[in-house]
Amino acid sequence: MKILIIEDEKELRASIASYLTTQEYSCDTAVDFSEALYKTETFDYDCILLDISLPGGNGLKILEILKENNKSDGVLIISAKNSLDDKITGLNLGADDYLPKPFHLSELNARIAAIIRRKNFDGHNIIKFHNLAIDTQSKVVTVSDTSITLTKKEYELLIYFISNKKKVISKDAIARHLWGDDMAGNFDFIYTHIKNLRKKLADAGEADYIKSIYGMGYKFSD
Amino acid sequence: MKILIIEDEKELRASIASYLTTQEYSCDTAVDFSEALYKTETFDYDCILLDISLPGGNGLKILEILKENNKSDGVLIISAKNSLDDKITGLNLGADDYLPKPFHLSELNARIAAIIRRKNFDGHNIIKFHNLAIDTQSKVVTVSDTSITLTKKEYELLIYFISNKKKVISKDAIARHLWGDDMAGNFDFIYTHIKNLRKKLADAGEADYIKSIYGMGYKFSD
């Protein structure tokens, strides 16, 4: 796996590179706008770490160019700017994630892993769990080879559960993931969606993998 | 999770506190410099929201003192001053993040979550003690690789114990940490939670690491 680190601060660049190397990535670096532009146009990377504030030009410009060339897939923006605008602009330009400085290297590592996973899945991708199979491209869900029909929310819920299996997920996290961060107040309707999803899976003869963890949330596991 | 809100504006303080309470945090507040100093020195918090402009003294001074005591981890500066200087000084003094006023509560929530995640992750998000392992992200507790189910209070209690292992912890400290500072009177119910936690760990085949120190409290050690 090859990663390009676009970052002008020398120490940070070096520590990221040395850390990621220990994590079995091969790293390449760019220290300013023109080097970043050259490398992104010349080579292919599995993931690009892009610092927005860059000598020689705005990092978002690089993202823009990447997008034009359909290479914006796999970009993780890192930025000290605490501006929501930058974040939104970046994500709109096709960045996969946004990590504000300062961050822990382990956090960075987790995000990179997520991006690469996402990127590689893309294509036609079938997620399986016991008798359950989800084709994320056609969005067909099957239980033991017979397909079932889910609504949009039920489908999103199932995907969220299955991609976080064996983890305890709070109602809050579910709400934020399915409805957006600005959700507030009452999440009781989630109960109803879970009920409906459970019913459809049960009707198809599947065991109830959606475990309720009282006071904490839910856990998808066998 | 316990959060200290250091903020002199009454309305803002109240709205943050009430919002964060709905988000499953237990909140404590300080309205001026001396109260802030007292509380930060007396209690432990998972995250401290620090308003820089504070009656009775500069908020950065508090951060400085926290840093001296190695308690500056988990500080989120909130400030109306949009001065880069303050921000840089703050981050240099060990603050984890900087959020300019005005902000959305959802943004604040996201930042707090990030800080706490970062703090707990710190390299490893799995806390281990002999056969016991706690994944603080997925909230899964395992004893010799078989997972056990804890209630919310039991889980919080175990986390508190294990992150203060080999220290004697008073019943009072436990009560304040799990239920918030406004607890008063009788903490006898802690006995019950400890009993239940002990039982679950014993059933899973773990030795009793929760040592009772007569007249003083408990100590988690082998």
Next chain:
DNA sequence: ACCATTCTTCAATTTCTCTTCAACTTCATT
């Protein structure tokens, strides 16, 4: 504009946790 489907609200019911309580045991001190 209509119908069908999905999403959300609401209240009744169930389930599980948290807290209280009282009986009992252990501990430190005299």
Next chain:
DNA sequence: AATGAAGTTGAAGAGAAATTGAAGAATGGT
């Protein structure tokens, strides 16, 4: 050993969270 304070335990009621069915609101396609 006797005493009182501190800690342990099981049972049970209070309280909070989850489940469910039904019905109203929003959405989308024809």
